[in-house]
Amino acid sequence: MVASARKNLPRHVAVTMDGNGRWAAARGETRAAGHRAGLVPVRICVEECTRSGIEALTLFAFSSENWSRPAAEVASLMSLFVEALDREIAELGAKGVRVRFIGARQSLAMRLQGRIAAAEQRTAANRALHLQIALSYGGRWDLTQAARKLARECASGALRPEDITEARLGSGLELAGLPEVDLLIRTGGEQRISNFLLWDLAYAELYFTPTLWPDFTAQEFERALEYFAGRERRFGQTQAQRAS
Ligand code: IPE
Ligand code: IPE
Ligand code: MG
Numbered sequence: 679m680v681a682s683a684r685k686n687l688p689r690h691v692a693v694t695m696d697g698n699g700r701w702a703a704a705r706g707e708t709r710a711a712g713h714r715a716g717l718v719p720v721r722i723c724v725e726e727c728t729r730s731g732i733e734a735l736t737l738f739a740f741s742s743e744n745w746s747r748p749a750a751e752v753a754s755l756m757s758l759f760v761e762a763l764d765r766e767i768a769e770l771g772a773k774g775v776r777v778r779f780i781g782a783r784q785s786l787a788m789r790l791q792g793r794i795a796a797a798e799q800r801t802a803a804n805r806a807l808h809l810q811i812a813l814s815y816g817g818r819w820d821l822t823q824a825a826r827k828l829a830r831e832c833a834s835g836a837l838r839p840e841d842i843t844e845a846r847l848g849s850g851l852e853l854a855g856l857p858e859v860d861l862l863i864r865t866g867g868e869q870r871i872s873n874f875l876l877w878d879l880a881y882a883e884l885y886f887t888p889t890l891w892p893d894f895t896a897q898e899f900e901r902a903l904e905y906f907a908g909r910e911r912r913f914g915q916t917q918a919q920r921a922s
């Protein structure tokens with residue numbers, strides 16, 4: 679069976695790419711080297727998604743809280759993001775990947791903001807895969823800025839508080855317009871959300887693996903898809919209801 683004909687394929691996969699630092703420490707290398715090694719599985723995931731027909735992939739690259747890491751590590755990560763964009767964007771574009779960034783982009787250096795805008799513009803018409811990269815992203819930040827948009831509309835008289843619905847709030851979030859997140863993969867062994875997609879993970883299936891991010895392979899991505907395919911999603915209903 680070809681992968682695209684597979685049953686129960688998630689439409690939207692999110693990944694918390696954790697474990698770069700421990701991977702590097704185990705080799706006596708710098709944390710920066712660990713982050714650099716983490717680019718390999720990013721390419722693998724993009725490849726796996728385009729190959730199998732997954733519509734959207736959202737990668738957690740740098741959280742709101744990661745700003746509190748040592749300045750040298752933050753700087754090395756920011757340089758790596760610029761370098762990776764410069765190097766990968768042509769190939770992503772050629773593969774038909776639409777790249778978008780989610781998060782507080784105003785907090786990023788102008789140099790990086792420029793690369794982000796250019797990458798988004800260059801790939802805007804692509805449809806093979808919607809790739810979201812979460813940079814300076816926090817689920818609480820996302821919800822706060824969505825709430826702020828609604829508050830502005832209420833203050834201007836364009837919206838009544840009683841007309842605020844889940845759909846309206848959701849439309850102000852960063853992932854608005856994309857399919858629901860079906861599957862969250864977290865590498866590195868921790869089983870927590872770390873302020874990732876608080877709203878969007880409402881009914882996601884969760885796949886945790888001790889594999890450190892730089893060691894993540896296509897086989898492990900496949901294992902996560904198999905895990906997902908084996909889940910019975912009930913969305914609050916009973917098993918009997920879902921079966922009928
Ligand atoms: C994930 O790896 C990358 C970022 C958070 C930027 P870590 O850097 O958190 O790696 P560990 O968890 O220390 O091993
Ligand atoms: C989560 O990893 C954020 C990213 C992978 C970008 P962290 O390493 O920052 O998470 P905590 O601090 O262990 O919860
Ligand atoms: Mg970590």
